[in-house]
Amino acid sequence: MSNNIIVQKFGGSSMGDEEKIKNVARRISSTYKQGKKVVVVVSAMGKTTDNLVKLAYNINPTPSKREMDMLLSTGEQISISLLAMALHKLNIDAISLTGLQVGINTDSAHTKAKILDIKTNILRKYLNKGKVVIVAGFQGVDKNMNITTLGRGGSDTTAMALAAALKADLCEIYTDVDGVYTSDPRVITDAVKLDYITYDEMLEMASLGAKVMHSRAVEIAKRFNVKFEVKSSFKKTKGTIVYKEFKNMENLVVTGVTTNKNEAKITITDLPDKPGIAAKIFKLLSDNNINVNMIVQSSSPNKTNDISFTIDASDLTDAKKIIDKNLKSIGGKNVYYDKNIGTVSIVGIGMRSHPGIAKTMFETLSKNKINIQMISTSEIKISCVIERTKVDTAAKKLHKAFQLHNINKKTRG
Amino acid sequence: MSNNIIVQKFGGSSMGDEEKIKNVARRISSTYKQGKKVVVVVSAMGKTTDNLVKLAYNINPTPSKREMDMLLSTGEQISISLLAMALHKLNIDAISLTGLQVGINTDSAHTKAKILDIKTNILRKYLNKGKVVIVAGFQGVDKNMNITTLGRGGSDTTAMALAAALKADLCEIYTDVDGVYTSDPRVITDAVKLDYITYDEMLEMASLGAKVMHSRAVEIAKRFNVKFEVKSSFKKTKGTIVYKEFKNMENLVVTGVTTNKNEAKITITDLPDKPGIAAKIFKLLSDNNINVNMIVQSSSPNKTNDISFTIDASDLTDAKKIIDKNLKSIGGKNVYYDKNIGTVSIVGIGMRSHPGIAKTMFETLSKNKINIQMISTSEIKISCVIERTKVDTAAKKLHKAFQLHNINKKTRG
Numbered sequence: 142m143s144n145n146i147i148v149q150k151f152g153g154s155s156m157g158d159e160e161k162i163k164n165v166a167r168r169i170s171s172t173y174k175q176g177k178k179v180v181v182v183v184s185a186m187g188k189t190t191d192n193l194v195k196l197a198y199n200i201n202p203t204p205s206k207r208e209m210d211m212l213l214s215t216g217e218q219i220s221i222s223l224l225a226m227a228l229h230k231l232n233i234d235a236i237s238l239t240g241l242q243v244g245i246n247t248d249s250a251h252t253k254a255k256i257l258d259i260k261t262n263i264l265r266k267y268l269n270k271g272k273v274v275i276v277a278g279f280q281g282v283d284k285n286m287n288i289t290t291l292g293r294g295g296s297d298t299t300a301m302a303l304a305a306a307l308k309a310d311l312c313e314i315y316t317d318v319d320g321v322y323t324s325d326p327r328v329i330t331d332a333v334k335l336d337y338i339t340y341d342e343m344l345e346m347a348s349l350g351a352k353v354m355h356s357r358a359v360e361i362a363k364r365f366n367v368k369f370e371v372k373s374s375f376k377k378t379k380g381t382i383v384y385k386e387f388k389n390m391e392n393l394v395v396t397g398v399t400t401n402k403n404e405a406k407i408t409i410t411d412l413p414d415k416p417g418i419a420a421k422i423f424k425l426l427s428d429n430n431i432n433v434n435m436i437v438q439s440s441s442p443n444k445t446n447d448i449s450f451t452i453d454a455s456d457l458t459d460a461k462k463i464i465d466k467n468l469k470s471i472g473g474k475n476v477y478y479d480k481n482i483g484t485v486s487i488v489g490i491g492m493r494s495h496p497g498i499a500k501t502m503f504e505t506l507s508k509n510k511i512n513i514q515m516i517s518t519s520e521i522k523i524s525c526v527i528e529r530t531k532v533d534t535a536a537k538k539l540h541k542a543f544q545l546h547n548i549n550k551k552t553r554g
Numbered sequence: 555m556s557n558n559i560i561v562q563k564f565g566g567s568s569m570g571d572e573e574k575i576k577n578v579a580r581r582i583s584s585t586y587k588q589g590k591k592v593v594v595v596v597s598a599m600g601k602t603t604d605n606l607v608k609l610a611y612n613i614n615p616t617p618s619k620r621e622m623d624m625l626l627s628t629g630e631q632i633s634i635s636l637l638a639m640a641l642h643k644l645n646i647d648a649i650s651l652t653g654l655q656v657g658i659n660t661d662s663a664h665t666k667a668k669i670l671d672i673k674t675n676i677l678r679k680y681l682n683k684g685k686v687v688i689v690a691g692f693q694g695v696d697k698n699m700n701i702t703t704l705g706r707g708g709s710d711t712t713a714m715a716l717a718a719a720l721k722a723d724l725c726e727i728y729t730d731v732d733g734v735y736t737s738d739p740r741v742i743t744d745a746v747k748l749d750y751i752t753y754d755e756m757l758e759m760a761s762l763g764a765k766v767m768h769s770r771a772v773e774i775a776k777r778f779n780v781k782f783e784v785k786s787s788f789k790k791t792k793g794t795i796v797y798k799e800f801k802n803m804e805n806l807v808v809t810g811v812t813t814n815k816n817e818a819k820i821t822i823t824d825l826p827d828k829p830g831i832a833a834k835i836f837k838l839l840s841d842n843n844i845n846v847n848m849i850v851q852s853s854s855p856n857k858t859n860d861i862s863f864t865i866d867a868s869d870l871t872d873a874k875k876i877i878d879k880n881l882k883s884i885g886g887k888n889v890y891y892d893k894n895i896g897t898v899s900i901v902g903i904g905m906r907s908h909p910g911i912a913k914t915m916f917e918t919l920s921k922n923k924i925n926i927q928m929i930s931t932s933e934i935k936i937s938c939v940i941e942r943t944k945v946d947t948a949a950k951k952l953h954k955a956f957q958l959h960n961i962n963k964k965t966r967g
Contacts, residue, residue, distance in 0.1 A: 212635035215628035222625035
């Protein structure tokens with residue numbers, strides 16, 4: 142059931158200067174004039190947050206997190222008031238509200254707070270008066286009235302949470318790309334913008350390196366069934382709709398090809414085949430804030446194991462130090478580090494019911510003389526670690542093999 | 555009875571940049587280490603407010619007042635968080651609070667709100683935990699949770715109101731001058747900083763052109779008996795204490811000499827001697843936002859009146875237009891405009907009980923061949939309109955005649 146509410150979120154680059162803010166106001170105005178009830182979420186203007194952070198560190202290199210939140214939340218507060226003024230200039234009745242004023246209640250984990258609940262009575266009051274309500278993204282308030290911020294992906298998270306609380310028809314995420322693509326269009330020239338994608342595919346794409354949105358916001362959308370659209374702030378084109386499922390989905394097998402060329406591979410050989418070895422390795426790494434991306438373990442009949450895993454290339458120096466120091470206590474014999482690797486992945490919810498996708502992927506790589514070093518699969522993605530210099534070629538060939546340039550024609554909607 | 559609470563207010567120039575903020579933190583730290591409970595009120599950093607105003611006008615030349623308050627209140631919020639960080643760097647436990655968080659409740663007159671009441675429970679909670687509490691000046695919140703600002707003299711007003719609500723021992727107003735002087739030290743080289751001055755004298759000095767503080771804050775101090783001290787942010791000297799009365803006040807006659815060289819005089823002659831004429835003239839001016847400073851009316855036996863008054867020189871062009879247009883309907887015969895005038899005033903609470911002060915003033919001017927064009931008196935001040943080029947000389951001679959260079963020795967304290 143539609144309640145005619147739409148949430149629109151504009152990021153920092155969309156709010157870069159006065160002219161861009163006026164442009165955002167025009168976009169909102171055109172939605173409002175279609176008779177929608179509009180809630181807008183905005184980020185801080187372009188460089189505001191960076192400048193405030195610099196000020197803080199000049200004063201105290203280890204600033205209190207509570208005071209950082211007090212400081213940084215002003216960035217969005219500036220944006221909402223300016224946007225309200227821009228809407229007034231277009232004769233649109235609009236009102237700005239901080240996270241505290243709305244009642245975006247969070248826990249007290251300053252700089253990375255989690256939303257506990259959102260009050261909708263104030264929002265509804267103003268919407269029912271015909272006002273556009275502009276809400277400061279990225280911020281909330283804890284139970285002691287301290288201002289908090291939500292950390293990474295903050296404004297997207299605010300938008301999704303508001304859309305969920307208001308049961309909005311749609312949440313539009315305006316950004317500097319015009320949607321979600323089958324692959325990186327700077328590399329794959331015939332990559333196409335997807336009309337539709339599911340939450341799970343979007344999450345896999347995000348975790349595999351597609352930079353459109355932080356997965357946290359997508360997870361909230363998924364949990365609360367918020368239909369959202371990723372679209373351009375500047376062009377007036379349709380974006381990509383993200384939702385739990387679509388019609389004719391069975392025709393669809395693979396949705397996207399993603400790549401990651403910022404990884405390194407570590408292999409430890411001849412580990413004793415007993416419980417707790419893997420746990421020991423990955424505890425050491427996680428204690429040192431090193432994230433592991435992909436893990437492959439193979440055991441051999443002679444009761445020793447090899448284990449290979451990938452990490453971000455930027456963590457390699459640290460990881461090497463830790464592993465070299467602990468290799469004996471782990472029980473490994475040799476360790477190999479490889480910086481010349483990358484990952485190519487295919488993502489698609491249709492994989493679940495279509496056998497043979499893996500075969501097509503491996504054949505395509507083999508036909509192009511690309512050797513696979515590691516394979517990792519989930520229900521809706523297959524990733525292969527290969528030589529880094531061959532990652533782009535692999536992506537192009539896979540994009541073609543799965544006919545992704547034709548994807549929107551095939552189905553969906 | 556002392557409760558050991560002190561309120562310290564630092565203005566925008568004291569908070570101009572990172573180094574100045576660190577300096578403010580050191581001043582607070584030294585008070586705190588004397589065992590005081592310290593509440594600090596700060597303004598926005600130097601040019602922050604001006605820059606925000608410019609942004610707003612680029613977007614909407616007639617911005618909504620509610621949204622201006624939302625926008626401008628961020629300036630103080632930035633200041634409080636940075637100052638808290640600077641105090642943390644000195645190992646002082648400090649917490650920042652916005653006007654809304656403290657509970658500085660105001661009416662809804664955006665951009666010039668009046669404080670209705672201040673909640674002290676949150677302030678006391680943090681003070682009792684040994685924290686320095688840093689409050690954003692200039693801002694409050696109305697009953698619907700809208701952010702308001704207090705308009706001119708805003709942060710001083712916040713400081714005085716907090717001092718009143720907390721019954722603080724003292725409110726220190728740190729500024730870029732080191733106290734209240736007997737006269738403008740740039741003109742009168744032997745002007746001295748006053749150790750003490752009463753609210754009423756301070757109010758007269760403010761309204762007569764001394765730029766130390768906005769009279770609104772002084773009025774609050776007077777109403778609630780807040781003892782305050784005007785002192786330098788940069789020098790470690792004693793300032794001027796302002797209070798309702800002091801010991802040995804009877805020895806004191808004149809406290810200060812003030813001047814105003816930014817006025818113009820208007821004289822309308824031969825007005826009919828009937829009620830309502832003056833009201834008509836001054837209504838016309840006030841409808842056009844022109845403030846009248848001094849008014850002198852003389853009636854003659856033949857039933858016509860002359861009326862002379864002074865206005866700010868910057869309003870003269872507008873005033874001329876209005877009066878020329880309405881001279882006939884007012885019933886006046888001729889009007890004269892004089893831009894070459896200024897005012898010299900003496901202020902002192904002792905005048906009430908000391909006859910002969912006026913005589914000394916007039917004789918001093920006459921001895922120096924300075925012609926008096928208008929005279930206006932109140933209980934504690936006498937003002938004379940004279941030729942503008944003679945204003946500084948007049949001030950020097952009066953300063954000497956009343957021996958103001960010796961004032962602190964004479965009495966007080």
